Structures are given as C-alpha cells and as structure tokens.
Amino acid sequence: MTRMAGKNVLITGASRGMGRAHAVRLAEEGADVLAIDLPGQESEADLAETVRLVRELGRRAVAGTADTRDFAAVTAAVQAGVRELGPLDTIVANAGVCDNPGPSWTIDDDVWDRSIDVNVTGTWHTIKAGVAEMNSSGGSIVVVGSTAAIKAVPGASHYSAAKHAITGLAKTLANELGAQSIRVNTVHPGAVATPMTINPATFARLRPDLENPTEADVAEVLARRMLLPVPWVEPIDVSNAVLFLASDESRYVTGLQLVVDAGQTQKVA
Numbered sequence: 001m002t003r004m005a006g007k008n009v010l011i012t013g014a015s016r017g018m019g020r021a022h023a024v025r026l027a028e029e030g031a032d033v034l035a036i037d038l039p040g041q042e043s044e045a046d047l048a049e050t051v052r053l054v055r056e057l058g059r060r061a062v063a064g065t066a067d068t069r070d071f072a073a074v075t076a077a078v079q080a081g082v083r084e085l086g087p088l089d090t091i092v093a094n095a096g097v098c099d100n101p102g103p104s105w106t107i108d109d110d111v112w113d114r115s116i117d118v119n120v121t122g123t124w125h126t127i128k129a130g131v132a133e134m135n136s137s138g139g140s141i142v143v144v145g146s147t148a149a150i151k152a153v154p155g156a157s158h159y160s161a162a163k164h165a166i167t168g169l170a171k172t173l174a175n176e177l178g179a180q181s182i183r184v185n186t187v188h189p190g191a192v193a194t195p196m197t198i199n200p201a202t203f204a205r206l207r208p209d210l211e212n213p214t215e216a217d218v219a220e221v222l223a224r225r226m227l228l229p230v231p232w233v234e235p236i237d238v239s240n241a242v243l244f245l246a247s248d249e250s251r252y253v254t255g256l257q258l259v260v261d262a263g264q265t266q267k268v269a
C-alpha cells in the first residue's frame with residue numbers, strides 16, 4: 001500500500017478507461033493524483049468520478065481540463081495542479097485516440113491528423129509541460145504506447161504510425177533526461193477492455209466478415225491471437241505495469257518497452 005507514498009502523479013486521459021484505472025491503482029499505493037482530461041460535460045463528469053475514487057482512498061486528487069493538443073491549456077492545467085499538490089514525481093502520458101478508418105490509402109486527412117495530433121503531439125505536450133514541473137531529485141515518465149507500436153495494424157495505420165512515433169520519443173527522452181535521474185519507459189498494452197476497444201466501430205474492424213458483430217464475436221477472434229487463453233487484458237493489468245515503472249522498484253529501469261498483451265506480439269502464427 002505504500003509503493004507510491006509521497007509521490008505526485010500527473011495522468012492524462014484520466015476520465016475513464018485505463019487512465020482512471022492508473023489513477024486508482026497508484027492512489028491505492030499512496031500517490032496523490034493530478035487527473036487531466038478533455039473539457040466537456042461528459043468528460044468532466046467522468047473526471048469528477050475519478051477524483052472521487054482517488055479521494056475515497058484517502059489521497060489528494062486535483063482535476064484539470066485540457067486538450068493535450070493545446071500546449072497552453074496543458075501547461076495551465078499542470079501548473080494549477082502543481083500549485084495544489086507540489087512538484088511532480090511521475091507523468092503518465094496516457095491520453096490517446098483510435099478511430100477505425102480503413103486501409104491507409106483511404107484515410108481522410110482529418111482522421112490522420114487527429115491521430116498524430118492527439119497520440120504524438122499531445123504526448124509530447126504533456127511531457128513538455130510536466131518535465132518543467134518535476135521534482136528536482138528526479139522521477140519517472142511512463143508513455144502509454146500500444147502493441148500497435150510494435151506490429152502493423154491493417155485498417156489503422158494512422159494509429160500504428162503514431163504509436164511507433166511516441167516510442168521513439170520515449171527512447172530519446174530516456175537519453176536526454178537520464179542525467180537528471182528522470183526515467184522514461186513505455187508500456188505497450190495489447191487489446192484492453194475499455195471503451196476504445198469495446199465499441200461497435202472497433203468490432204466492425206475486427207470482424208469485417210459479420211454484419212453486426214457482438215462482443216462475443218470479437219472475443220473469439222482476439223483470443224486466437226493471444227498466447228494466453230484470453231481475448232484481452234483488463235485495465236488493472238496495465239495499471240500494475242505502470243505502477244512498477246512509476247515506483248522506485250524500477251529505479252534503474254529506463255528506456256524499456258514493457259508489453260502487456262497476453263503474448264499477442266510473441267505468438268507464432
């Protein structure tokens with residue numbers, strides 16, 4: 001219960017899905033949380049619930065609204081949070097999007113740009129704003145990639161290209177920040193049971209053979225892609241990997257790509 005005691009953590013995309021799971025898991029281990037997500041009624045209501053869950057654990061939590069594409073907005077939200085919590089020890093750059101546009105040569109510019117802007121530029125903005133507010137004794141940055149950073153994703157090259165890009169960003173940052181005792185690692189989740197995967201558009205991409213694929217139809221094909229007998233992992237499984245990289249247990253681990261995918265990327269066809 002104390003693996004994150006005394007640490008302040010910035011998490012983007014904290015309204016729901018894995019971002020919320022990271023906030024709760026790190027708070028369970030003693031972290032105080034600056035939770036950032038998009039402005040908007042639904043997102044802010046979800047963010048308030050994340051804050052409530054963290055506070056219920058007896059930890060401090062501050063909500064900040066910003067679109068990570070907007071550097072001024074991210075900076076303002078980070079600075080406001082740090083005024084309340086104090087300097088950051090950990091940054092979890094988690095916010096991301098994945099549309100299902102189809103083959104590369106059919107992707108519209110606006111869909112392509114959104115993927116690059118949120119997944120790449122938003123991640124860079126988060127780290128740029130966060131590093132300026134980090135504890136002078138060092139810290140940990142966890143970039144949330146994807147198995148799409150390692151493997152091709154037919155029908156979603158905009159996402160695969162973006163996730164490959166932030167892996168390069170993370171590896172470069174690990175070199176640039178090591179001397180300041182700031183570690184930078186990437187977590188690559190495989191399929192995870194969050195709204196990003198459990199939705200009709202993703203079901204349609206994964207089961208193009210069916211007119212109205214259900215969750216069970218998708219689970220069937222995904223399970224065949226894994227080494228372990230599951231169709232996807234749960235958010236908590238990724239949060240536990242984030243926790244390891246955020247805590248001092250990984251104090252000499254930097255530049256790592258930690259894959260949490262039930263063996264999907266290692267499966268021999």
Ligand SMILES: NC(=O)c1ccc[n+]([C@@H]2O[C@H](COP(=O)([O-])OP(=O)(O)OC[C@H]3O[C@@H](n4cnc5c(N)ncnc54)[C@H](O)[C@@H]3O)[C@@H](O)[C@H]2O)c1
Pocket residue numbers: 012013014015016017018019036037038043066067068069094095096097098118122144145146147188189190191192193194195196197
């Ligand atoms: N779900 C999966 O199968 C899966 C697999 C591999 C990697 N990932 C990655 O994990 C991360 C979290 O995904 P998730 O499954 O929890 O998705 P999700 O869609 O459930 O949650 C993503 C959160 O990010 C927020 N967000 C999106 N764009 C934003 C922006 N511009 N500024 C601020 N916040 C923004 C959303 O509002 C949402 O709260 C993402 O980076 C995603 O690419 C997801």
